[in-house]
Amino acid sequence: MASSSAGSTAFFVLAELTICLLVLLLLRYYLPLRTTPAYVLVPVFLAITLPASIVLLVPIDLASSAGTDTEGSRGIWLSDKVVYKSWRVTYWLTFALTWVILPYLGEYCDSGYREPKDRLMYSLRSNGQYQLMMLASGIVGMIYFILQNGFVFDTFKGLVMALAYAWGLVLAIYLMGHGLVALPRSLWKYASIGGRLKRLQGHVPKVHDKLTEALDKLSQYEHQVIQLRQRKNGTARDFQEWIEELSEMSSLPENRVGAVGRTTMTTIPPVITERYLADLTRKLKRARHAKMRFSDEWDRLVRKAVETQAILDSKGSKRLEFKNSPFQTQSNGPLSRITLLTPYTRYHLHVHVLPTMYYLASVVTALASAAIVWSECVNPLIDMDGPKLNLIGLTVVHPTSSSRGAIGFGRQIIAAAWLCYMCICAFFSLTEVKIWGNRALVKRGTYQESATWYGLQVAKLTVPLAYNFVTFTPPTIHKQTSFYNFLGKLIVLTPLGHGFSDYFPIFILVPVLASIFGLYGRVKKLCGFGDLLEDDEDDENAAYGTGSWREGRALIDREVNSANGTSLGLSSRGNLVSPPNERYRDDPVRPNAESSTRRQRVPDNNYEVSGNFFTDFADRVKNTFDTADFSFSRPKWMGGGDVGAGAEVWDGSAALVLHGVGV
Template identity: 25%
Template sequence: MSYVPLVSAVLITFVIAALLLYRYGNWFRHHPIVTLSVLVAWYFSFIIIVIIPIDVSSTMYRQCLQEHRSGVHELDIDENMTMISMNSTEECEKPWSLIPERVLPRLWRVVYWTSQSLTWLILPLMQSYTKAGAFTVLGKLKTSLIDNAIYYGSYLLICIILLIYIALRPELELDGPRLKVIAVTASNTWGLFLLVLLLGYGLVEVPRSLWLMSKRGYRLRSLYFKASKLASEKSEAEENMDDVIYVLGELQVQIPDSHPLHVYLMTVLSKLPREEHERMARRRRTGSSSPNTLPSEKALIKVHTELIRALQRKRRTQTQWANLVEEIAWLEEVARNENSLDHVFRIHSDGELGFKPERPWWRSLYTPKIEWYWECAWKCYAFKALAVVFGVWSVFVVWSEVSFFNKEPVLSLFAKFVQLAKENYDYFSMEVISFLTISYLCICAYYTVFKIRILNLYYLAPHHQTDEYSLIFAGMLLCRLTPPLCLNFLGLIHLDSHITKKHGIEETAYTNIMGHMDVISIVSDGFNIYFPMAVLALCLATYYSLGARFLSLLGFQQFMVDDDITTDLVEEGKELVRRGSQTRLELLTNAEPMATDYSSGSRFSGNDPPRNIFDDI
């Protein structure tokens, strides 16, 4: 037995999670509590993905030992022969990553319940806390609880339904372990229903997007289209910010310095960046107001909340616009270099956007000639090859999802792969297949989330430009979707007895900690039938772009290749990007990063607006 694979996986996973958080978050501006909570959420979610393959190989080894012990026992009884001492461990090769049996259950217990506490209790409250406009801790917590009432209500509703179902079944006893199963089942049911929607879209859209990216000019046209829509949203965000600044200017006139609410007003005003203060000073009215027009504390809280949301929306759209224009600039450089006769990649500082785009950090690692071949010749074929690989993998997943409930014969391809590796004692291949499959399921699920961006409220921006609200949402989503996703994977490879209905098989340590849903047949039976049907139906709907066509009919224009409206929006976006090049330069030079927060900060100088969510208490 060796701890090296497990310890290495745990350490490497921590480094990856920390580097990702460093890339997207801002450790120096974000509150330490937020940074630590998000880091734990991301880290524990990644650990589940990495450790599940080790759990699978260890379970297959224990299953082999059990089968050999059972075979020896039957031989001694049936043939009435002299007892022969046989060591089953000599018949079964040990996995290279085998660890003591007690280790994984302890690890899963800590990881699973910590991540569940984060996703259902800590992170939702923290997320609402970041946007609460109250001026006291108690007021912010009260607002957070109210904001999460529907969210918690959906979870409690599932629990109540399961409790009623068990209460109506006299053969089922309601004890401590079953209550734990109800809690786990409610969480997994919530996650599985969401997982159906995400996988149904991602399994088709991920390989299709890669294939479309291989087409010359497609990516650039899609970004022009996106620029047209984003420009409208950016304009609305700026208008919304102007409205809030106007209201704040009125409040600054109405509330005298001696009034008790003036302290709260200063807390609200401290959220404004310096340039917004200057704008408000220019627009400030000099008239006085009567005492009857004094606002209430409730009105100040409302304005505070509106300011937090307006700042978050404005900074998000500014960051998206800056990143979008930068990507468009690079793709235009690639398009201009495609016609190069000497096959050397050159940067045109006098390009259409009027500035020299930033080059990737790896620019110095290879010559301009190699760069030309990669950007202008090889890259499209690499995308096509990757699209084919992902497309085949998606077909494997959909087929296995549709057929994994069929026990005899085994139709799930991943169950076949794992079983074949077990018969050959090829535990390394078994772990590689498990890791790649889980990783691909995660890619498809999370691609969907950050493609639709949930009404554009959340946005992960690199270079430390992601706000706390989006980071918390990402951590919450990872903790919520990863456990049911892994549960679904164990069903695909027939390692969950509530799926296969087989008795006497070894269970993974992960399943032993989570429990089984067999005690609640209404969930387990319904899941076996409707989950694969829903995934297949959503995949077909995505393949024929039914959702995009429906949204276009409702007025939410989507990027459709052969659509006149899309063509008009592409041309409009191209013109907007060209006209806004100078504005982009000013944003990159003067604008504050998106990662600044919307709360005041006593730890910062008076010249800087406050950053942290806990500092205005």
């Protein structure tokens, strides 16, 4: 007698409610819920909730089609009708969000116009070129599908779904391949306290320059707003209200208006038009969010560097207290009053326990990445028992006496974990790829256009990754799933689609090998366009010997010890005071006593990364030759005299030159 699915239905409903709650908390972390309009929150909420539901729906679909009827061996299962309808609703909502709603909504939010009609027209014009490209590719694909299967409705639907799947799979395989290497490597590097501090210090100058540039741009645009306000009486009434709204958004102090005007060359046109005001509004919004983004990144970077320095300094005393740091690293919330760890136990936690956990997580994720790459490569080898060699398929499907196998509750958890890790690696790469412009996630200050874009990427990548994961299971199981009956049959409707779905995932070796051997840095040197992805090895090597980490340490020291507001401090950024123009140099001309005393207060951490015998000996020899005085006086037989009488003083290099020419 078949078991009832009432318990599985209750579990599915509770899991969906839990996913919705977690997504709301995530949106609350990155977006101000009270000020963000509903037409942005609802699509972004659905763009994250639906892919998360797919991660839950895939194991349920696999268990429902496993062919067992006993409740204990079947796990969480639903009827075929419920699963199929769930796939239809989830897929088409995700499709609409990915290709229609979110692209237009992002341009709508980024528009600088005031009226909704004008903003909608701007969104239509901005997406016109993109839609024409999609239409052209769709026409070519339609011709091919009609020649293969004739003109029927399934042909048109299969074309739309196959093109969306193909483009999403190309992007997903590339991003996931890079993340399969970058994520374990990042965990391994983060476990080293000294190496972590050096990387933070090396990243500080870049963020400092970006923050300085963002402050300058914002000041220039706000200066244009002030100029517009002075001329608003000669414009239309609607434009006057528009300019007043821009003035209220501006935060440029009056004492800096003249300074900004002298440094900028931007001038307002003689005739103020609606297009000019919209363009200025859009640039002003982008500049404000850029300033907020880099200010938040600067704060987090300095806080992490100071905290890491405190952990490094605690190795001598074996006591770690963050509150004693000159830069506050703990929040003042209600939980900060509760003391769970003593300074001694906190020292062991941050110096021994957490690094060990990071190393362990790095090893586990590296093994998982190797298993995914192996499964992608052997999965198309059906004639050579490729599914039997698929490691992921072996961990998901429990072998039984029947030819189909079984998927219980434990195997469903393993399947969800595999799919989550594949998605996490793809999403992790989005933070390292540098072709997305200035889009970023900022705590409580994410730009609305950036929020829609990230939601679009989550919705776009999850469906192809989910179907790619389903194909890891034996054909006797995944071809009976509702996901295959809904999407898979239309993907393999033509020989080209069947071959693309089976063999293209092997190209995951390209980003994997490029990340392992650091090919991005080499491509950057050869062709000049390898900066799409940062090469960790190249950046780490560049941080040594060039002064970047030393400059970062000096900037952090200035930030921590800034009290008069003349440096790039947290309080000064609130008034948009730009940092000083001087840059840090490794060889200052004449350090004063204050800077020397302050430098002594910052412990030197060179020993953690480069503190071996050979490098220390080389540094000592170099310092000896740099500080030694090799000048000498010309002897009397060469026409010289007493140094005190004003004789010439030659250095060693001049003497060598004279000796070389036979003088």
